[in-house]
Amino acid sequence: MSVTARGEPCEGSALRRAAARLWHARRIRRLVQALLGADAVVIVNELPCTQAACPGPATQITILGFDMSRRVLLIHRPTSEVAAADLSQLLR
Numbered sequence: 425m426s427v428t429a430r431g432e433p434c435e436g437s438a439l440r441r442a443a444a445r446l447w448h449a450r451r452i453r454r455l456v457q458a459l460l461g462a463d464a465v466v467i468v469n470e471l472p473c474t475q476a477a478c479p480g481p482a483t484q485i486t487i488l489g490f491d492m493s494r495r496v497l498l499i500h501r502p503t504s505e506v507a508a509a510d511l512s513q514l515l516r
């Protein structure tokens with residue numbers, strides 16, 4: 425097993441990163457639901473961005489309404505950097 429500079433096993437930090445991504449995905453989902461009212465299913469994913477000019481992972485937010493509407497938002501930042509202000513701007 426390889427070890428990071430701080431002497432932590434990589435396996436552990438990968439697990440922590442996965443836990444952090446999950447935590448931020450839930451945080452974003454709650455923010456979107458609060459902005460929309462609860463009547464929507466919100467799915468949050470962190471994806472590698474397909475745009476060549478974009479360095480990092482992107483946050484994809486899929487909003488499914490009970491009227492069968494489907495909206496997909498893409499924010500060119502990882503989930504950990506998506507703020508409430510970004511979401512209120514997009515959903516206004």
Ligand SMILES: [Zn+2]
Pocket residue numbers: 473474475478479480481482499500501
């Ligand atoms: Zn991007």
